[in-house]
Amino acid sequence: MSVLLIEAFHGGSHKQLMDLLQEELQDDCVLYTLPAKKWHWKARTAALYFMQTVPASANYRILFASSVLNLAELTALRPDLGKLKKVLYFHENQLAYPVQKCQERDFQYGYNQILSWFMPEHKLAHLEKVIGVKRNGDAYHPEGLPGQQKSSALMKNSNTHCESGLCEAQPGLYTTQHEGLPSPLTVPVRLNTSEASESANPCQEEDKEHLTFNLSHILSGPDYQQRPLHIAWPHRWEHDKDPETFFKVLLKLKEKDLPFHVSVLGEAFTEIPDIFSEAKKVLGSSVLHWGYLPSKDDYFRALCMADVVISTAKHEFFGVAMVEAVYCGCYPLCPKALVYPEIFPAEYLYSTPEQLFKRLQNFCKRPDTVRKHLYKGETAGFSWAALGSKFRSLLAAEPREDL
Structure with a gap:
């Protein structure tokens, strides 16, 4: 099991992505999850849970997780996991997520995300050299990207792979192939609920x-x-x-x-x-x-x-x-x-x-x-047929000494 998949909120698009990766990687990965309930609680405490439940293994090479997990906390609690190549997928930007009520934003969740992809100076310099990012004050942005809107960019670095907001990622890796979708005029329509899944909301x-x-x-x-x-x-x-x-x-x-x-x-x-x-x-x-x-x-x-x-x-x-x-x-x-x-x-x-x-x-x-x-x-371009090889390559890459 060379790829360790961790999802602290295993539901919706988070679940779809992880299940798809697990299906593609098959025997080369192991998946650890928490149920898709009480999102804020998972964001605060998931690292402590996975620290205890993910067994140590000399076979792990890559850790792939969504940003619900406070990756900085997990790697601090588990130094063995901190040594792995890490891929972090951002489904949302907690610093820009709309506040529901007129109240002060709880910045803890955005802070967690920043800690999870923050890199020391020597790695930022390496990033600038390898993939062509330019410094803007204390922040780094890919060249030619207009702020946080360029979701089609693929930003690679040694420790993180982020989607929009704090840094950008390739969209669509949680889309699925829909070949052979039935015609709406010919499909048999189920008119009862007897076969409804027990997972119904x-x-x-x-x-x-x-x-x-x-x-x-x-x-x-x-x-x-x-x-x-x-x-x-x-x-x-x-x-x-x-x-x-x-x-x-x-x-x-x-x-x-x-x-x-x-x-x-x-x-x-x-x-x-x-x-x-x-x-x-x-x-x-x-x-x-x-x-x-x-x-x-x-x-x-x-x-x-x-x-x-x-x-x-x-x-x-x-x-x-x-x-x-x-x-x-x-x-x-x-x-x-x-x-x-x-x-x-x-x-x-x-x-x-x-x-x-x-x-x-x-x-x-x-x-x-x-x-x-x-x-x-x-x-x-958003189908798994188009994106699958990119992510298989990302998760198959061997770690290098300069990362």
Whole structure:
């Protein structure tokens, strides 16, 4: 077992990434995890837990972890692991993560991230020499990168491999291949919950009847091109995805008596923003699906049946859900901010909620224009087929004496 994989929050995209790497590396890795609960507690204490549970081994060469783990603490507690080549994946930047309430930010989590990739002066000099970074005060930035937006850059150094924010990483290594996705017009739709996974979100048990598709009136309805616009929102039910803006736009469409259907997908946790229950009541019959789908096949079916996919996120390093939806044939509408301008052509970006409303208003009036549209961007570069060899190479590299 030459690769040690550690994930302190084994759920969502964190789990998808680690499971994918474990599948690819097979017998050459070992994975240690903690459940995807109480994120803040894991960020503070995971190092102590893994210090005790990860056995010592002379076979480890590489340690791969997400930045939920305080890597500095772990390597201090376990000097044997400190000697390994380390790859640290940043799913988010805790120094820029939106604060939910008007309160002072807890800087501990951002501080943990800084400690986990901080390097001594001699290694920074080596980094500057090898990969061409320039010093800006006490900080280092890759040449030609505009701040924290260049998520497509691959920044390599001896100890860390970071995604955006504090340093940059190649996006998409938690995307999956979707070859052979079924056509939304031919797939058999499951109309009961008897086969639902036991991993279904307990916070949404009251909505179990919404874990299936309400499609009987669609499959037997008017001509496909004339059906109401189908809007998908496939994001976590949390404040950083800004569900308030999304639902305000939908409610405005409803007030204008514009026809549309909506599928609100994504996982919910203990605290669900009030806007979800409020919007569900008002949207009424416009809702086709409401809630988390534990089955990946059902999730992709939902995306294949949608016409438009929306993001209203306030914090996004890549946005795997948006790219997956585009791959399934959805027309994307994203904020002209964060990482989105790097991934999506300008015609798929909006600057204000008013612009988003106007775009959807036009689509509601002419849904056929969206259904006939061919996406003008590229998604192939984000697939595992394109990125897999890069990460296999990264995790197979032999440590060097100068690292």
